[in-house]
Amino acid sequence: MIDIHSHILPGMDDGASDIEESLAMAKIAANDGIHTVIATPHILNGIYSNSRSKILAGTDELRTAFAKEQIKSDLFPGSETHLNFGMAEKIFSGEAVTLNDNQRYLLLEFPFHSIPPGAKQEIFQLQIKGITPILAHAERNYGFQQHIEELYEFVSMGCLVQITAMSITGNLGRETQLCAQKMLECRLAHIIATDAHSVAYRPPILSTGVKKAAKILGSAEQAEEMVTVCPAAILAGEKIVIPEPEQPAKKRWFSLF
Numbered sequence: 001m002i003d004i005h006s007h008i009l010p011g012m013d014d015g016a017s018d019i020e021e022s023l024a025m026a027k028i029a030a031n032d033g034i035h036t037v038i039a040t041p042h043i044l045n046g047i048y049s050n051s052r053s054k055i056l057a058g059t060d061e062l063r064t065a066f067a068k069e070q071i072k073s074d075l076f077p078g079s080e081t082h083l084n085f086g087m088a089e090k091i092f093s094g095e096a097v098t099l100n101d102n103q104r105y106l107l108l109e110f111p112f113h114s115i116p117p118g119a120k121q122e123i124f125q126l127q128i129k130g131i132t133p134i135l136a137h138a139e140r141n142y143g144f145q146q147h148i149e150e151l152y153e154f155v156s157m158g159c160l161v162q163i164t165a166m167s168i169t170g171n172l173g174r175e176t177q178l179c180a181q182k183m184l185e186c187r188l189a190h191i192i193a194t195d196a197h198s199v200a201y202r203p204p205i206l207s208t209g210v211k212k213a214a215k216i217l218g219s220a221e222q223a224e225e226m227v228t229v230c231p232a233a234i235l236a237g238e239k240i241v242i243p244e245p246e247q248p249a250k251k252r253w254f255s256l257f
């Protein structure tokens, strides 16, 4: 399996605090069957200022440490870029890192509480430059939880969607789990990733989420593709053919009176 979303680089953000934790996370991932990880520290969110050069150097250092510890996982650079005005220019000027630094796919984080106005225009600017946005853990966004039909619009305009394994298993709350389930049922999610932050709190484990996704999708093969075929294409910068999404029904609001 390939994990495209992991805060495994030490000391970059709210993920691994030091190299020991990074190595411990890598061992947990390897034991779970994850052979390749894209390191995605937060950037452009006003809190963490990780430059492209810092992320590339950090990835090289951790890859060397993997070899010393005989951890057989591959490691590639990336970032989780906060939705930002003028993103496309920032990426091309080297302020942000696309997944595997190949200028094809960007892991894009929305604020948790809303779908920002202007998001579609910014995404369009990325697409003009040939970059496909991957919406990070859309199921955790309150706006999509309340209005999943808006996620359909983003997918229809060419966005991919990453869903977090622990959201599917219910570890991140009931609303998040329900949204994750709906996204899978409507084929509005394309990649499952860990969004791992630590050894204990959010560990790099995919297998339990994939098993649960297989039940929801009614297909083990489709669930496995979300951690194998799709992320492999992202890593290689190749085009992904996605299943036709179903238009989800709007959430219904019932009144007691």
Ligand SMILES: [Fe+2]
Residues within 6 Å of the ligand: 005, 007, 080, 136, 195
């Ligand atoms: Fe993340």
